[in-house]
Amino acid sequence: MLLKRLCLLVLLVLLLVPAPAVLGQPLPAAQAPPPRPRLASATAPVISLAPASPEAVGLSSQRLERLKAVMQQHVDQGRIAGIVTLIARGGKLAHLEAYGKMDVEKNVPMRKDVILRMASMSKAVTTVAVAILIEEGKILVSDPVSKYLPAFAQTTVAVPPPPGTPGAGRYGVVPGKRAITIRDLLTHTAGISYGQGNLAEAAFKAAGLNTWYLADKKEPIVPLMERLATLPFDAQPGEKFVYGYNTDILGAVVEKASGMPLDQFFKTRIFDPLKMTDSGFYLPPEKRDRLATVYSAKTDGSGITRAPDGGIGQGDYVDGPRVCFGGGAGLLSTPMDYARFLQMLLNGGEVDGARILGPKTVELMTANHVGSLYSEGTAGFGFGFEVIEHLGRAGRYGSVGAYGWGSAYFQRFIVDPHEQMVAVFYSQLIPAGGLDLQDRWRDLVYAAIVGPPPAQAPAASAPRR
Numbered sequence: 001m002l003l004k005r006l007c008l009l010v011l012l013v014l015l016l017v018p019a020p021a022v023l024g025q026p027l028p029a030a031q032a033p034p035p036r037p038r039l040a041s042a043t044a045p046v047i048s049l050a051p052a053s054p055e056a057v058g059l060s061s062q063r064l065e066r067l068k069a070v071m072q073q074h075v076d077q078g079r080i081a082g083i084v085t086l087i088a089r090g091g092k093l094a095h096l097e098a099y100g101k102m103d104v105e106k107n108v109p110m111r112k113d114v115i116l117r118m119a120s121m122s123k124a125v126t127t128v129a130v131a132i133l134i135e136e137g138k139i140l141v142s143d144p145v146s147k148y149l150p151a152f153a154q155t156t157v158a159v160p161p162p163p164g165t166p167g168a169g170r171y172g173v174v175p176g177k178r179a180i181t182i183r184d185l186l187t188h189t190a191g192i193s194y195g196q197g198n199l200a201e202a203a204f205k206a207a208g209l210n211t212w213y214l215a216d217k218k219e220p221i222v223p224l225m226e227r228l229a230t231l232p233f234d235a236q237p238g239e240k241f242v243y244g245y246n247t248d249i250l251g252a253v254v255e256k257a258s259g260m261p262l263d264q265f266f267k268t269r270i271f272d273p274l275k276m277t278d279s280g281f282y283l284p285p286e287k288r289d290r291l292a293t294v295y296s297a298k299t300d301g302s303g304i305t306r307a308p309d310g311g312i313g314q315g316d317y318v319d320g321p322r323v324c325f326g327g328g329a330g331l332l333s334t335p336m337d338y339a340r341f342l343q344m345l346l347n348g349g350e351v352d353g354a355r356i357l358g359p360k361t362v363e364l365m366t367a368n369h370v371g372s373l374y375s376e377g378t379a380g381f382g383f384g385f386e387v388i389e390h391l392g393r394a395g396r397y398g399s400v401g402a403y404g405w406g407s408a409y410f411q412r413f414i415v416d417p418h419e420q421m422v423a424v425f426y427s428q429l430i431p432a433g434g435l436d437l438q439d440r441w442r443d444l445v446y447a448a449i450v451g452p453p454p455a456q457a458p459a460a461s462a463p464r465r
Helices: 002-016 061-076 119-135 182-186 201-206 221-228 246-258 262-271 285-290 335-346 359-365 437-447
Strands: 082-089 092-103 156-159 172-175 295-297 304-306 403-407 411-416 421-426
Touching (some): 061 082, 082 437, 119 182, 119 262, 119 335, 119 359, 119 403, 119 411, 221 246, 246 262, 335 411, 335 421, 411 437, 421 437
Antiparallel strands (some): 082 421, 156 172, 295 304, 403 411, 411 421
């Protein structure tokens, strides 16, 4: 009898207490992890960037007219010479527009296949090159840079002199607390700047290393970066986000780890597989007429003027020495070439059957690796990309998980896995004189989204207004 009552009591408890979640049952909404981005299938590759109407990919043609009007307005006002804007969604090219002139003095209209100086948008390509070698076991993220470039075995940091020290431009030098690693370079936390406005600015200038522009250098990237290693840096490794030569050093690492010049590595491992036929460090003379002219905002705010020849103005990309391959800011590319590169990242490392990286590698690259060191914690920073972690903290249009970067020539790209979108703003303006057109462009891009991308669209869905 006692056993019978005990069994009845156990049965009653089981009926009254909710059962635990069974294997495979979804977690409550508040705890559910975000869905993984939809990636291109390795067995059935999508033909990426085929033209499509905006409405076919959840964009509004009417709202894109607003974007076009604002771009054209700034051109008409003489605030910028020429622009190209591009939006792809769900792997389809829904928007590619050119505005203004690629050469004002010669009255040459901006063309959609224009060749552009990419400056710091080169960094994403170099980061991918490093990631390829990581996947092949030739580089570890935790490796000391000195494994590939021995000059970095013992680096130093410039520190302010004791109070009351006489003389201007003086500073102290202390040893680095630890070795600089590949991860430090990928995240710009190695403490290495471009040598402008830092304590050791005079030393950087004397070494010929006080600008991001390297196309005029008459020596290869490896000895140039080895000379950089002898200079005192701005901060201790891992303690501060310092934007500078980090990705150029990575380019030298790629040369050492792969045994190939950086331009050949890019061509054979990235550009050729992705059909980026107009991308590279220097321009063949027969393509000279497609290279856009660089303009500069006038200091008095009255418009723009043609930038000087050479240097960061028109550059040395056709007739220069052509020997220094700067992975940090040295590439030339076109709107469609660079969009194919970004679409590869959005697809998890593959475009049109050409796999460059694995999806987990892209996931690692686009995670925040620096905590709150970047942008006072309003955004994160991964391996070469700014990453949005929280829309409220970022304070601008976007999505959690979206990533991107920009260029000294007033260019910017966005890769948004949640919206399955690639968006790019191309121009050749330096300095931009405080122009806020990129912010307006970003807002207008996101405002044009009125429905889900085609890969995520339900069978019967009404577009958002």
